Amino acid sequence: MRHVVIDHTRTITVEEAPDPDLTGPDGAIVAIEAATICGSDLHFFDGDIPVGDGLALGHECIGRVVDTGPAVTSVAVGDRVLVSSVAGCGACVGCATGDPVTCVLGPQVFGSGMLGGCQATHVAVPAADFQLLAIPEGIDDDAALLLTDNLATGWAGASRADFRPGETVAVIGLGAVGLCAVRSAVALGAGEVLAFDPVAGRRDRALASGATCPDGPTADAVLAATAGRGAAAVIDAVAIDETLDASFAAVRAGGTVSVIGVHDLNPYPMAMLMSLFRSITLRTTTAPIQQTWGALVPRLLDGSLRTDGIITDRLPLRDAAKGYALAADRSGASLKVLLRPED
Ligand SMILES: [Zn+2]
Ligand SMILES: [Zn+2]
Structure with a gap:
């Protein structure tokens, strides 16, 4: 072989x-x-x-x-x-x-x-x-x-993100898994899927899959799109410190951060006190x-x-x-x- x-x-x-x-x-x-x-x-x-x-x-x-x-x-x-x-x-x-x-x-x-x-x-x-x-x-x-x-992972990330039909979901990272998460969130009835990636060609695929791709830094754009409240769920398909920070900043109080990206071997410094005060649910999923x-x-x-x-x-x-x-x-x-x- x-x-x-x-x-x-x-x-x-x-x-x-x-x-x-x-x-x-x-x-x-x-x-x-x-x-x-x-x-x-x-x-x-x-x-x-x-x-x-x-x-x-x-x-x-x-x-x-x-x-x-x-x-x-x-x-x-x-x-x-x-x-x-x-x-x-x-x-x-x-x-x-x-x-x-x-x-x-x-x-x-x-x-x-x-x-x-x-x-x-x-x-x-x-x-x-x-x-x-x-x-x-x-x-x-x-x-x-x-x-x-990849589809199993995107689907698991969306189905474990706890949102109800009609609610707003953000997806960070539009590689294959992130795009599968966008399509899964749409299929599960998300009201609006806000999708983020620095690469224009990747945003284009998310747009064609039913997402919207607001301009600007992720958390600011999510807050602007949700009247300052934040998304019911944020699916992080990248999971570097920067996107995890953005996920916690973009999720609404009582919402869920659903991580399906693969972090490196270093620890992530999570703002635990603020997550507690805001009743944030963190889910991490290997599909x-x-x-x-x-x-x-x-x-x-x-x-x-x-x-x-x-x-x-x-x-x-x-x-x-x-x-x-x-x-x-x-x-x-x-x-x-x-x-x-x-x-
Ligand atoms: Zn794989
Ligand atoms: Zn077994």
Whole structure:
């Protein structure tokens, strides 16, 4: 097999590696047809998180099952599947909720050193009945890829933001996850979605998705749009100190800050006293990927949620370094890069 590896100099290469073995009787091997680069992959690329001697990257992929252990019942060899980016044991009370984050054995993430990388030709999937979903008829490749992480994360960020239909929601950061959060907030009935990103091309996509993009600093613009009260919910899809500060300043008293961006390893100095006085709810969410599929698949099939225009660049796997450079550029033109293992 071949897989994408990053080394400590942040160099991306595509390397040969031994074919993966089944992880056990409940495991499966997936021959990958397409994988995507995620904003969280860029934390390795940008050097925010150490990668040691070399790390196989990628946690978002779709493909075809080419081998299963004898205990696998929900998918069979030949099935086209999507792979949850976050894995659980599939057998505990936590996994029974559909949320691998609550797995009592601890969640594992592909392409983070815990499990193999998904930017590869093949990946071994443990507890395949829990991690794999046979791609439903009518779900295209882009939607299937976004169900492995980004749409599930945007949806979780919006559905955990506690707003009621008709209320105002702000979304900070309009990368793939932020754009999915905008579309999810619209689908969940937000009255107005105020969307913020410094890159004009990214704001354009949010505008086309039903958001408005006010000018000016985020908190000032939200306060101006809400008669000084603040938004019922702020979804922070960036989660650097500056956007977290803006989120707390833009949320109304009694509102919710819903964080789905990936902060670096440093602590964030939160103004706890002011949050207490203003009864702010802070939610931080790693998406319960498998749990979201039941809500998302019907919305994708009936068109009330769309995934068009999110994957903007398609490259062969051998051009992974070019793909990472494109993603790291965070331009208006390139939102999300797909890598397809060539024949
Ligand atoms: Zn991801
Ligand atoms: Zn579990």
